[in-house]
Amino acid sequence: MNTTRRDFVTLLAGATGALVLLPVACTTTSSSSSSTSSSSSSSAATPDPLALPLVPDGFEALAFNRARGNAGAIPDGYRGAINAADGDQNALGKHLPWVPSLAAGVVPAGMLPLMWGDPAKGYAAHPNAAPTPEVPSGHWYDWIRVRKATAGDAVEREARFSAWPASAVGDDGRYAAASGSDVTADKGKGTVYLVPLPPDVKAGDVVRIHAHCLTHGEYVDFVTVPA
Numbered sequence: 092m093n094t095t096r097r098d099f100v101t102l103l104a105g106a107t108g109a110l111v112l113l114p115v116a117c118t119t120t121s122s123s124s125s126s127t128s129s130s131s132s133s134s135a136a137t138p139d140p141l142a143l144p145l146v147p148d149g150f151e152a153l154a155f156n157r158a159r160g161n162a163g164a165i166p167d168g169y170r171g172a173i174n175a176a177d178g179d180q181n182a183l184g185k186h187l188p189w190v191p192s193l194a195a196g197v198v199p200a201g202m203l204p205l206m207w208g209d210p211a212k213g214y215a216a217h218p219n220a221a222p223t224p225e226v227p228s229g230h231w232y233d234w235i236r237v238r239k240a241t242a243g244d245a246v247e248r249e250a251r252f253s254a255w256p257a258s259a260v261g262d263d264g265r266y267a268a269a270s271g272s273d274v275t276a277d278k279g280k281g282t283v284y285l286v287p288l289p290p291d292v293k294a295g296d297v298v299r300i301h302a303h304c305l306t307h308g309e310y311v312d313f314v315t316v317p318a
């Protein structure tokens with residue numbers, strides 16, 4: 092580092108002596124603060140891929156979740172799928188939330204309906220499955236966190252889904268069927284997750300969804316709460 096700074100100063104000194112003091116002053120400031128701010132400096136230079144965005148500005152769901160997944164949010168065994176040529180549609184997109192339009196009365200007041208894998212974006216629909224000998228954990232989203240998309244203070248509320256196809260005692264998450272009444276139809280792809288909204292969220296707000304698939308890890312995206 093010292094050699095680099097010296098070379099930098101020498102270069103500027105060669106260009107014009109009048110500018111020498113400026114890089115020296117900058118170097119001094121940088122050097123004196125490095126011992127106390129090295130961690131923040133390095134985190135600013137290299138953003139933590141596991142960090143959650145507060146607002147959707149510039150957010151790209153597929154790229155973000157691929158990077159976050161490769162950094163540990165998605166299990167090793169599913170990395171090949173998310174990084175494959177069809178990973179956007181059949182692995183990452185399949186796990187991103189969307190808000191279905193349902194018949195009046197299906198969604199209780201204060202709850203947000205969510206499904207995974209928006210067909211309007213060409214994503215595969217996410218199936219759901221109860222535990223089997225082959226997949227003892229089962230395959231569904233066991234927690235979903237909702238937070239108003241704001242850089243300010245907000246309440247993040249987590250809903251639990253500890254069983255599927257029916258909610259378990261103590262769960263505050265609920266299920267509904269996108270059509271008909273059987274959430275197990277078509278490999279559970281018509282399952283709608285009903286998630287309680289935080290108290291500071293109203294219709295029309297954008298919210299961050301941070302959710303966990305039992306077998307495929309965590310996913311993050313933003314959706315708008317319908318009127």
Ligand SMILES: [Fe+2]
Nearest residue numbers: 217304306307
């Ligand atoms: Fe999954």
